[in-house]
Amino acid sequence: MFYEIKTDRLILRPLTALDLKTVHEYASDKDNTLYMRRLPNETIEETMDFLAGVENEWAKSEPHSYEFAIVLDSVHIGAISVVLDDKRQEAEIGWILNKKYWYKGYAYEAALAIKNFALRTLQVKKIIAICDFRNERSYHLMEKIGLKLENDNGVWEYPKRNENVRALIYSLVIE
16 A cells, blocks of 8 residues: 655655654654653664554555655655544544654644545545643644544543543544
């Protein structure tokens, strides 16, 4: 399975093991991963294991999840994903961007493109995005791409920190 999505400034293409160095750069950075559930990665092996799983998923005829590299001028700057439910009717989207590229609109551009991919290509009926209630940039981005607050008392788990906090759940339902 291979998809490539082009926006005005970005290319979204399947994340692969060839992205190890750039993925590990942002996935191991404590500031960059402050609001990421299962990050930061402490070792390069953790990042390698993650990428092996991503490649295995892309190799399926109908992947359950689609993990895209966000590429700007041939430089990998982050990742964005779509994870489908068992019926392939609901998609959860999520993103991470290397902090060197924050505040330039790249996350918005990638999130809008992945929302459209989920709706048009995967033909889901509902899109959700979830974040820690303290992650203002993330929930403002969810609102900016057209998602609405569905629930403000979910649970956001940080297994590596053994911490649970209140989560905001945003969604867009297609009738």
